[in-house]
Amino acid sequence: MSIHVASVTAPVNIATLKYWGKRDKQLNLPTNSSISVTLSQDDLRALTSVAASPTFTADRLWLNGKEEATVSNERTQACLSELRKLRQELEGKDTKLPKLSQWNLHIVSENNFPTAAGLASSAAGFAALVAAIAKLYKLEQSMSDLSRIARQGSGSACRSLFGGFVAWEMGEKQDGSDSQAVQVSTLDQWPNMKAAILVVSQAKKDTSSTTGMQLTVKTSDLFKERVAHVVPKRFIEMKGAINAKDFEKFAELTMKDSNSFHATCLDSFPPIFYMNDTSKKIIKLCHLINEFYKETIVAYTFDAGPNAVLYYLEENEGKLFAFVYHLFNKVEGWEKKYSQDQLNQFSSLFEDDIVPILKNSLDEEIYKGISRIILTKVGPGPQSTNECLIEESTGLPKSM
Numbered sequence: 001m002s003i004h005v006a007s008v009t010a011p012v013n014i015a016t017l018k019y020w021g022k023r024d025k026q027l028n029l030p031t032n033s034s035i036s037v038t039l040s041q042d043d044l045r046a047l048t049s050v051a052a053s054p055t056f057t058a059d060r061l062w063l064n065g066k067e068e069a070t071v072s073n074e075r076t077q078a079c080l081s082e083l084r085k086l087r088q089e090l091e092g093k094d095t096k097l098p099k100l101s102q103w104n105l106h107i108v109s110e111n112n113f114p115t116a117a118g119l120a121s122s123a124a125g126f127a128a129l130v131a132a133i134a135k136l137y138k139l140e141q142s143m144s145d146l147s148r149i150a151r152q153g154s155g156s157a158c159r160s161l162f163g164g165f166v167a168w169e170m171g172e173k174q175d176g177s178d179s180q181a182v183q184v185s186t187l188d189q190w191p192n193m194k195a196a197i198l199v200v201s202q203a204k205k206d207t208s209s210t211t212g213m214q215l216t217v218k219t220s221d222l223f224k225e226r227v228a229h230v231v232p233k234r235f236i237e238m239k240g241a242i243n244a245k246d247f248e249k250f251a252e253l254t255m256k257d258s259n260s261f262h263a264t265c266l267d268s269f270p271p272i273f274y275m276n277d278t279s280k281k282i283i284k285l286c287h288l289i290n291e292f293y294k295e296t297i298v299a300y301t302f303d304a305g306p307n308a309v310l311y312y313l314e315e316n317e318g319k320l321f322a323f324v325y326h327l328f329n330k331v332e333g334w335e336k337k338y339s340q341d342q343l344n345q346f347s348s349l350f351e352d353d354i355v356p357i358l359k360n361s362l363d364e365e366i367y368k369g370i371s372r373i374i375l376t377k378v379g380p381g382p383q384s385t386n387e388c389l390i391e392e393s394t395g396l397p398k399s400m
């Protein structure tokens with residue numbers, strides 16, 4: 001049996017300037033440009049293997065060990081048909097090439113973190129799917145070209161095709177041919193950017209991003225101001241802050257933009273609430289920390305869910321964890337990255353000053369709203385891998 005396989009891993013990205021709103025639902029074109037940080041695949045990644053064979057009777061997709069019906073949804077099919085078109089062009093130019101474009105695909109993917117829990121699994125998932133098929137088809141397109149395809153799977157996925165700091169330029173054209181991801185700054189240019197994700201809830205969210213943003217576009221007046229004036233200005237300022245490695249500015253813009261996005265959710269009618277009480281306490285904590293040090297050392301941002309992502313620079317880790325470890329030492333995740341000695345050092349730093357401040361200003365039971373902490377950092381884009389989830393003799397998932 002002739003089976004061709006390829007595997008790729010792709011990262012999660014967390015926006016610092018949020019995409020919220022579509023101007024074209026079919027093509028997944030946004031109402032504003034956005035910016036994100038790509039996170040390390042050591043901690044969060046989708047691994048996708050794809051196989052093509054003339055013997056496969058249908059396109060099939062297995063996610064985390066279970067066959068999914070989503071392969072036949074419009075978004076996934078839009079990605080597959082664009083990729084097949086590009087392969088067909090290659091086959092047209094070189095008739096000796098096997099006709100992979102005409103064969104069905106088996107797609108097997110695994111996330112090393114919770115799926116559909118507000119941790120951007122769809123971004124990593126669609127980026128991995130597109131990059132793996134592009135590898136299988138030996139496509140010559142650039143990452144920006146591929147990002148236009150991934151965008152049709154899930155908007156934020158287009159940014160996961162690059163590492164480091166990434167912009168999704170909204171574009172102007174009706175056909176979406178200029179709505180794509182581009183690199184703002186590489187991983188090497190600002191490698192000391194770190195992220196701590198406080199997982200507030202691993203439950204599935206009740207309003208999907210797609211539904212939520214449609215409602216905001218339709219009903220929020222605040223949203224009009226956001227897309228017309230607020231984001232265009234921030235887009236330029238944030239790219240400038242990243243290129244200048246100006247953390248203070250980057251942090252201010254990141255926090256303000258998270259707040260602005262959630263304000264448009266609240267301004268939707270009926271209102272949408274993604275943050276919960278724990279999220280709000282984390283916001284208060286971050287402002288408290290920055291005030292304590294009289295310096296901006298941490299920035300928070302929240303996507304369409306209650307989980308907090310804290311951005312900070314490696315050199316400020318001790319200062320940040322003096323607070324964060326003190327409050328959240330009971331949650332899992334620390335032991336993966338630090339020895340007990342290092343953790344004890346975080347506890348003892350500024351302890352005498354911090355304990356009374358936290359007692360007076362914050363609910364010390366805040367840790368009860370957190371299930372785990374994921375400690376990670378800025379990372380690279382999709383990676384080719386030899387790790388394969390598909391049994392080459394059968395074309396089925398190895399786990400079956």
Ligand SMILES: Nc1ncnc2c1ncn2[C@@H]1O[C@H](COP(=O)(O)OP(=O)(O)OP(=O)(O)O)[C@@H](O)[C@H]1O
Pocket residue numbers: 046047048063070109110111114115116117118119120121122123124125126128129208209303304305
């Ligand atoms: N590795 C993957 N391969 C293919 N599709 C995936 C993969 N991971 C997730 N998905 C798709 O994305 C869906 C989850 O997207 P959803 O937007 O609900 O959650 P999320 O991306 O984790 O959260 P958020 O977008 O709020 O950050 C899954 O149900 C599945 O259809």
Ligand SMILES: C[C@@](O)(CCOP(=O)(O)OP(=O)(O)O)CC(=O)O
Pocket residue numbers: 014015017018019020028034122153154155156157209210302303304
């Ligand atoms: C709040 C966000 O995380 C929204 C992400 O929305 P999605 O990319 O999940 O939406 P669809 O295009 O409908 O799939 C902000 C962001 O990542 O920029």
